[in-house]
Amino acid sequence: MPRQLAFFEDIRNFLYSGGDVLWPILLVSICLWCLIIERLIFFQQNYPQLKANCLADWEQREDKNSSYALFIRRELISQGLLQMNRGVAIIKVLIALCPLLGLLGTVTGMIHVFDVMAVTGTGNARAMATGVSQATIPTMAGMVIAITGLYFSKLIEERVSDESHHLADLLKYH
Known part of the structure; x- marks a missing residue:
């Protein structure tokens, strides 16, 4: 149990060391990952039923070669x-x-650095380091979340493209 508490303590310390902007970044990342996980679950659990329903709707049609049938096929896709x-x-x-x-x-971190420099001059390196830390931690956090999110976003987009082409192939138009 102490290991879990230490983990949450480290997260809390990280959030406080990066300044107030890390809290909105955390909120955005939670929303982002909830949406990514929802899409991955959709393709794993819900999409097979959706594909089966589209295929069943198409297969029960007798007319599969008129222009009206083409419009129905496009609508299903x-x-x-x-x-x-x-x-x-x-x-x-x-x-x-x-x-x-x-x-x-x-x-905001650099504004903190400039405030410290205005009050204490350039001689207080420790106070300036806090501001520099507050300036770099949110940048790193935003970039890490964006880069990992880009990977999964591209993965989802490729899956959408593949599955839409596969669905179009399944709905044969004569």
């Missing part, structure tokens, strides 16, 4: 694509927001 892409735009926005929040942390 579009419905699947809408379901697969749900939340992807928000994921991209959150990924773009992380480095911007990190930059905000850099600016």
